[in-house]
């Protein structure tokens with residue numbers, strides 16, 4: 304396969320998203336045996352024969368906010384982790400070069416295991432880990448040593464194995480209440496925006512993280528923003544709290560949608576057939592069906608869906 308740089312129509316900087324291209328039928332359509340892209344949408348498992356119908360249906364039914372800058376890719380399991388590592392590494396390299404820092408927000412759950420290839424060559428030795436600043440899109444209000452802690456999950460699975468300065472890892476204060484921890488986290492973010500570590504969106508005024516790494520629950524929740532919960536409408540606070548999470552543990556803090564959607568890049572990493580209904584609803588659901596939180600995700604730059612075949616099985 305020949306590697307050619309892919310100029311994404313939706314990628315303002317054009318430094319990312321190299322893709323394979325063995326043939327191309329127009330300037331906006333490139334495909335190969337493993338992947339093709341169409342005006343910012345790409346899918347690796349659809350045969351060229353079906354691509355036209357697939358993309359016209361998908362694009363016409365995607366949420367408006369996601370249409371302009373969304374990329375969808377479907378992978379075999381191991382391939383997903385490989386591609387995700389390259390994606391994260393490319394974005395890390397871009398921001399460490401351009402601004403001397405890379406601000407990345409982690410989710411909990413299955414996401415962390417899909418980052419495992421970052422711990423292997425070439426990334427483990429080449430990434431500028433010392434310039435990483437790590438945050439949590441959401442966190443459970445439990446001690447950092449608790450099995451339910453998203454910090455512990457990330458520390459055990461990734462952070463303890465790479466040389467990120469401990470001062471650049473922004474865990475919640477687990478001695479506080481949910482409300483106190485959310486306020487404290489927002490205060491910390493405001494300070495980091497003030498001193499330039501976190502960028503600020505000139506569009507929304509909210510913090511603009513370089514990369515959001517999001518998971519999704521089978522019910523379509525992202526971060527700790529659950530379907531039907533009033534927190535999905537929060538549009539002033541940067542960080543808020545929930546005490547009645549339908550998924551245990553009940554007490555959590557979470558970024559709000561304005562913060563999530565102000566990021567430069569966002570990746571939604573979703574695997575398993577158990578999530579296929581929510582994926583279908585977000586990407587192809589009718590305008591009359593209730594909008595799941597995952598369908599409300601966007602990014603100022605680019606939103607990329609990393610799906611496995613199970614999660615994509617109903618598309």
Ligand SMILES: O=C1O[C@H](COP(=O)(O)O)[C@@H](O)[C@H](O)[C@H]1O
Pocket residue numbers: 409410411412413414441442443453517518519520521524525526527550
């Ligand atoms: O509770 C949570 O769930 C979601 C989804 O987790 P997954 O294991 O189904 O991938 C996760 O993204 C979020 O950060 C976490 O707190």
